[in-house]
Amino acid sequence: MPSAVEQRLSARGPEEFSAHKFDVTPALPPPTQVFREEHLGELPEAYGTGRLYLTARDPHWLYAYWDLSWQQMADYRGQSSDGRLLLRVYEKNQASPIQELTLGHDTRNWYIPVNKAATTYSVELGFWRHAGHFHVISRSREATTPSDAVSPDTTARFVTIPIDFSFRELLALIRQHMKGGEALADALHRLQLAGFKFPFKVGLDLGPWSAEQAGELERILGGDILRRIRMGSFEITEWLRRRLQEELSSGMFSAFSPGGASWSGVPQKGFWFAVNAELIIYGATEPDAKVTIDGKSINLRSDGTFSFQYSFPDGQYTLPVVVVSAAGDDKREVALTFERQSRAKGEVGKVKQPAHLKAPAVA
Amino acid sequence: MPQGYVALMLHAHLPFVRHPEYEDFLEEDWLYEAITETYIPMIKVMEGLVRDNVDFRLTMSLTPPLCSMLLDPLLQERYIKHISKLIELAEKEIERTKWDHAFHELAWFYHNRFQEARATFCDGYGRNLVGAFRKFQEMGKLEIITCAATHGFLPLMQEHPESIRAQIMIARDHYRQCFGQDPKGIWLPECAYVPGVEEFLHEAEIRWFIMDTHGIMFGHPRPRFGIYAPVFTPAGVATFGRDVESSKQVWSSEEGYPGDYDYRDFYRDVGFDLEFDYIKPYIHPDGIRCFTGVKYFRITGKTPHKEPYNRHWAMEKAASHAGNFVFNREKQIEHLFGVLKRKPLIISPYDAELYGHWWFEGPEFLNFFVRKVAFDQNVFKLTTPTEYLRLFPTQQIIQPSASSWGNKGYWEVWLEGSNAWIYPHLHVAAERMTELARNYKHGDHLTQRALKQAARELLLAQSSDWAFIMKTGTAVPYAVKRTKDHILRFTRLYEQIKSGHIDEPWLSSIEWRDNIFPDVNYHYYA
Numbered sequence: 001m002p003s004a005v006e007q008r009l010s011a012r013g014p015e016e017f018s019a020h021k022f023d024v025t026p027a028l029p030p031p032t033q034v035f036r037e038e039h040l041g042e043l044p045e046a047y048g049t050g051r052l053y054l055t056a057r058d059p060h061w062l063y064a065y066w067d068l069s070w071q072q073m074a075d076y077r078g079q080s081s082d083g084r085l086l087l088r089v090y091e092k093n094q095a096s097p098i099q100e101l102t103l104g105h106d107t108r109n110w111y112i113p114v115n116k117a118a119t120t121y122s123v124e125l126g127f128w129r130h131a132g133h134f135h136v137i138s139r140s141r142e143a144t145t146p147s148d149a150v151s152p153d154t155t156a157r158f159v160t161i162p163i164d165f166s167f168r169e170l171l172a173l174i175r176q177h178m179k180g181g182e183a184l185a186d187a188l189h190r191l192q193l194a195g196f197k198f199p200f201k202v203g204l205d206l207g208p209w210s211a212e213q214a215g216e217l218e219r220i221l222g223g224d225i226l227r228r229i230r231m232g233s234f235e236i237t238e239w240l241r242r243r244l245q246e247e248l249s250s251g252m253f254s255a256f257s258p259g260g261a262s263w264s265g266v267p268q269k270g271f272w273f274a275v276n277a278e279l280i281i282y283g284a285t286e287p288d289a290k291v292t293i294d295g296k297s298i299n300l301r302s303d304g305t306f307s308f309q310y311s312f313p314d315g316q317y318t319l320p321v322v323v324v325s326a327a328g329d330d331k332r333e334v335a336l337t338f339e340r341q342s343r344a345k346g347e348v349g350k351v352k353q354p355a356h357l358k359a360p361a362v363a
Numbered sequence: 364m365p366q367g368y369v370a371l372m373l374h375a376h377l378p379f380v381r382h383p384e385y386e387d388f389l390e391e392d393w394l395y396e397a398i399t400e401t402y403i404p405m406i407k408v409m410e411g412l413v414r415d416n417v418d419f420r421l422t423m424s425l426t427p428p429l430c431s432m433l434l435d436p437l438l439q440e441r442y443i444k445h446i447s448k449l450i451e452l453a454e455k456e457i458e459r460t461k462w463d464h465a466f467h468e469l470a471w472f473y474h475n476r477f478q479e480a481r482a483t484f485c486d487g488y489g490r491n492l493v494g495a496f497r498k499f500q501e502m503g504k505l506e507i508i509t510c511a512a513t514h515g516f517l518p519l520m521q522e523h524p525e526s527i528r529a530q531i532m533i534a535r536d537h538y539r540q541c542f543g544q545d546p547k548g549i550w551l552p553e554c555a556y557v558p559g560v561e562e563f564l565h566e567a568e569i570r571w572f573i574m575d576t577h578g579i580m581f582g583h584p585r586p587r588f589g590i591y592a593p594v595f596t597p598a599g600v601a602t603f604g605r606d607v608e609s610s611k612q613v614w615s616s617e618e619g620y621p622g623d624y625d626y627r628d629f630y631r632d633v634g635f636d637l638e639f640d641y642i643k644p645y646i647h648p649d650g651i652r653c654f655t656g657v658k659y660f661r662i663t664g665k666t667p668h669k670e671p672y673n674r675h676w677a678m679e680k681a682a683s684h685a686g687n688f689v690f691n692r693e694k695q696i697e698h699l700f701g702v703l704k705r706k707p708l709i710i711s712p713y714d715a716e717l718y719g720h721w722w723f724e725g726p727e728f729l730n731f732f733v734r735k736v737a738f739d740q741n742v743f744k745l746t747t748p749t750e751y752l753r754l755f756p757t758q759q760i761i762q763p764s765a766s767s768w769g770n771k772g773y774w775e776v777w778l779e780g781s782n783a784w785i786y787p788h789l790h791v792a793a794e795r796m797t798e799l800a801r802n803y804k805h806g807d808h809l810t811q812r813a814l815k816q817a818a819r820e821l822l823l824a825q826s827s828d829w830a831f832i833m834k835t836g837t838a839v840p841y842a843v844k845r846t847k848d849h850i851l852r853f854t855r856l857y858e859q860i861k862s863g864h865i866d867e868p869w870l871s872s873i874e875w876r877d878n879i880f881p882d883v884n885y886h887y888y889a
Contacts, residue, residue: 040851047791053522056765058773067787109783118764141522144558146581146765146773153584160757161599163547163570163749170599183597184565185760203757207704209587216702221580221589296458299640 046108048072052125054140059117059148062089065109066125066138073105076137080127087112088134092120092142117148154214159189160202173198275348277340281321282307288326294319314340367696367707368746369736370603371729372422372573374550375402375715376514378828378845379428379879383437387648390841394432395445398492399656401719402433403480404726406488406495409505412733419504419733420745423496423715424550426510427537428826430493431879434541439490446484449477452645452657456633459641465671466659472674473657497542506747508548509538509569512880516777516827518557518765519786523793525800526825528563529887533822533880535567540882547749548572550712552827554605555767555774561600571601571748573712578766579604586761591699591707593752594761602763603748608695609711612688620684621722624662625676629721631660631669658723681724685731686739693742708751709743781839782830788850789825793888795857796821800888803860812874813865817856818885819877824849849877 046069057063064087068076077083088097089112101110114121121143126136161170171184177196178187192202281293287304290297300306316339324331377397382388412419432438453474460466488495499505511517511530520526531549538546548571549564556574564572571593579590579602586594590604613619620626634646634655646652660669661677692709699707718725736745746754769776778786796817803814824846832842852873859865 040848040855043788043847043850046787049791049794051790053786053790055519055521055774055778057775057778058771063778063783065783065787067791108787143521144765147583148581150580151583151585154587155584156587157760158757159595159760161595161601162756163752166568167565167599168568184599185595185597188599189760200756206757213702213704214587217589220699220702301640 045069046072050138052123052138052140054121054123054143056121056143056145057111059145060113060115062112062114062121062123062143062145063109064112064123064125064140068108068137076127079129079135081130082128085125085127085137086134088124088126089114090122090124091116092122097124114145117145120144156209157189158204158206159185160192160198160200160204161185161188162200165200279310279338280307281310281319281336283321285323286325290324290326292320292322314342365706365742365744366700367709367743368751369609369692369696369709369711369743370420370422370746370748370751371732372424372550372710372712372748373405373715373718374424374426374510374712375429376424376426376510376552377429377432378826379431379513379823381432381435381438381876381878383876389647389649389651389653390838391438391441392445392653394429394438395442396654396656397716397720398433398442398484399446399449399477399480400723401715401726402492403483404719405715405729406483406492406499407479408726408730408733409499411730413499413502413504415734417734417737419737420506420747420750421504421733422506422508422548422747424508424510424548425493425496425541426514426550427512427534428514428879430537430541433492435878436490443481443485443490446477446481448645449656450474450481452633452655453477455641456657465673469659469672469674470657493541500542506548506749507542507546508550509534509546510550511552512537513822513826514552514828515822515825516552516555516774516830517560518555518767518774519777520789520793520825521557521559522790523797524559524563525797525888526793526821527560528566529818530822530825531560531563531567531569532887533818533883535569536882536884537880553767553769553777554578554712555769556602556763557765558762561596561598561602564600565598569600571603571752573710573748574602574604574763575766575768575772576604576607577772578602578763579761581764581766582761583764584761587759588703588705588707591703591709592705592755592758593708593748594759594763597760597762601748601752601758602761603708603710605712605768606709609688609692609709610713612691613711613713613717620688620728621717621725622662623680623684624664625673625680626662627658627672627677627723628660628662628669629658629723631658633657633659677724678727681728682731685728685735688728688732689735689740693740696743706755708746708748710748776834777827777830779834781836782833785824785830785846788846792821792824792850792853792857795853796885796888799857799860800885804886804889809865809867809870810860813856813860813870814885815883816870816874816877817853817860818883818888819879820849820853820856820873822883823877823879824853852877 046067048069049067050072052064052066054062054064073085077085085103087099087101087103087110089099089101090096091098098114099112101112103110112123123140124134124136125138125140126134129135167184170188174187174191174196177191182190192198192204282305283291284303284305285291285300287300287302289300289304291300291306292298293308298306298308316337318335318337320333320335322331322333375397377393380388380390380393382391409419409421453470456470457467457474460470484490484492496505496507500507512533513530515526515530517527517530520530534549535546545568547569549569551560551572551574554573554575556572556578561572576590579586579594582594586592590606593601593603595601611618613621632654634642634653634657636659639652642652642655643650645655659672661672663670695709696707718729722728733745736743752758766772767774799814799817803810806814826845829842829846832838856865856870
């Protein structure tokens with residue numbers, strides 16, 4: 001936390017800088033990293049390939065985006081009869097578009113609500129040349145929205161696939177018996193059911209399965225699936241960020257101010273009063289001299305000034321402050337003695353010391 | 364005989380961040396923090412378990428970018444500098460807190476911890492932490508699985524299946540180099556699955572992957588045993604679904620263990636708390652305050668007021684939470700065994716960074732957990748997905764459903780206002796990479812170098828971390844810069860290869876910087 005000691009004091013004289021010893025400098029904007037430029041230039045606004053991309057972002061939304069420059073889009077609009085570029089959304093196996101969307105002038109993407117899970121869509125980007133003729137600039141691939149519900153199909157097929165046989169080995173065993181386009185697990189299942197001999201134990205009998213069991217399992221899983229409790233990598237990052245924001249906004253980090261913001265966030269009930277004291281030893285010498293307070297080395301600022309802050313609990317303290325010149329041939333010393341006693345009437349809280357302070361050794 | 368099994372899985376990933384062009388780079392700290400706070404503590408836990416003859420099974424995914432960084436000599440050297448500075452800071456802290464007993468004890472604690480980290484890193488494993496994890500795999504205790512080459516978000520690469528294939532195959536190749544065998548399992552980045560991915564896993568002889576719960580539950584037909592058994596995709600690759608109940612206990616911000624008031628508070632770090640001149644040598648040289656890892660306070664409560672951290676209390680809590688976690692798994696498994704009449708498998712996957720970095724006491728919690736599983740109960744055993752499939756090779760065939768473990772369960776985090784702009788650039792670059800791979804199957808040495816580097820630049824641009832960071836807003840300028848730099852470098856390489864005029868000095872400079880996957884096989888893009 002930047003404190004008064006952070007402020008660069010010019011060596012104008014002791015009375016000048018002692019006036020600044022309590023200054024709480026506002027936090028400077030955090031310095032930013034400087035990236036050395038490689039002179040690669042900027043990313044192009046578009047590559048002009050004309051490609052139309054489509055993805056199903058989740059069960060209810062498609063996202064369409066295209067690689068056309070603004071100029072290309074303006075040209076196409078110019079060629080249209082009504083100055084519009086449109087997206088036409090098709091559901092698979094339906095001849096007519098289910099949506100026709102007019103695109104804004106300043107956009108190269110569009111979120112399309114479809115609200116139908118497990119469905120396959122495609123889109124076209126184009127314009128009307130004249131009534132009845134839609135010119136297609138580009139077609140997207142098909143995209144299928146994910147499922148958002150448990151399947152009603154409760155049939156079950158089981159297959160034995162030993163992990164210590166590679167896929168290549170398994171394929172080699174059954175290749176001649178596979179049907180065209182059949183997937184490996186499907187083929188193995190079919191053959192295992194038919195009694196085909198395998199060089200490993202096949203165990204398809206898994207015992208009975210009842211409606212009660214299914215119901216009980218659904219009960220175990222159901223609530224969570226419906227609530228979709230999902231603590232993914234995003235959520236934990238968000239949770240921790242929120243906590244940081246809470247803590248920062250309570251002023252926790254401005255621990256230097258004489259009031260001691262470290263207690264400011266604690267909710268108090270009713271009338272209250274809290275007090276504490278801190279001790280600052282400060283001075284100046286040649287910038288290259290060595291200063292110790294109570295035997296501890298103190299860093300000098302570049303102008304030779306220094307301050308050191310102690311927490312100051314009740315007690316009696318003597319703090320020797322010693323300076324030795326850089327050459328080592330001149331030594332000066334002063335012993336400062338302090339006493340603090342606290343006698344309270346009524347309930348008086350102790351303001352918590354900022355963490356970075358320590359108390360001087362008891363005399 | 365156990366009634367069921369638990370597979371605890373840690374996903375250890377960091378994006379490839381390596382900046383030899385700078386002396387210090389802020390974002391490299393992610394690696395050093397993870398080494399000190401997660402990877403070394405986990406290694407120490409496993410060393411202890413082996414030493415004490417405690418049988419255990421854990422699964423870890425170590426992603427290719429992470430392994431590359433852990434094996435990189437420059438980053439290893441920088442880590443030693445980093446941990447040495449922390450040891451120096453701890454020495455100063457010991458001095459500064461002389462009179463304050465609570466903090467003084469902690470300063471010694473950190474000093475010992477940092478020294479142990481350095482000794483483990485240098486002397487214990489000769490700077491090679493990948494070798495450390497490999498050792499535990501070769502002992503049969505730890506199963507290491509792979510992840511996509513640069514943690515690319517596979518469902519958003521569907522426009523270009525060659526990219527998905529390359530992400531999988533290059534990861535497989537890299538795993539072989541790191542671990543001397545083929546990976547049996549994979550952690551798909553963000554558990555993001557879309558039908559078709561398993562075809563490439565099949566080609567790579569990867570036998571299983573992990574999905575989020577709803578990917579299995581919404582599959583076709585309905586999974587008879589829910590998520591408590593793996594299922595086979597029609598391609599023969601198995602998939603395992605995340606167990607929500609055990610995840611929630613650890614991850615939930617409200618109910619989870621890591622929020623306990625006796626655990627160490629993440630944010631009260633001396634990097635922010637201490638006086639600037641004092642802490643300056645230990646934060647970023649540009650004067651940017653950052654986390655050092657020296658933290659003195661416990662969470663204390665829902666209040667900005669924090670009390671000093673008490674290690675003994677925290678350890679007691681960790682032990683108690685581990686006992687609670689074991690107890691809950693016992694009850695869960697007993698109940699499931701009774702219903703299913705077969706031995707259920709509970710998959711508990713987590714980001715590795717949760718253990719140690721975000722939740723400081725996490726590794727000790729795992730230590731207590733593993734020991735309690737071994738000695739305090741006999742309802743369940745620990746296993747790995749591969750081991751479970753070996754024991755139970757007969758499972759249901761299901762076509763799983765597209766899904767991820769990101770917020771809201773699909774792709775929204777990686778495809779929204781802050782980051783959707785990157786995809787047209789990634790798609791065009793991917794298409795161009797395929798064009799290059801098909802048209803330049805052979806070529807002179809310089810062209811080959813350029814083709815490989817083009818693949819590297821594309822892979823690095825495809826890291827899903829950049830989109831994620833843009834969404835969460837934590838280091839956005841850096842993420843944007845990485846995306847731009849890699850796309851622009853790729854584009855320039857593409858143009859130079861096609862024109863036949865490759866700028867060799869420039870190529871050398873980016874080979875030096877973006878040096879992931881030295882032997883990358885660009886033919887996978889063909």
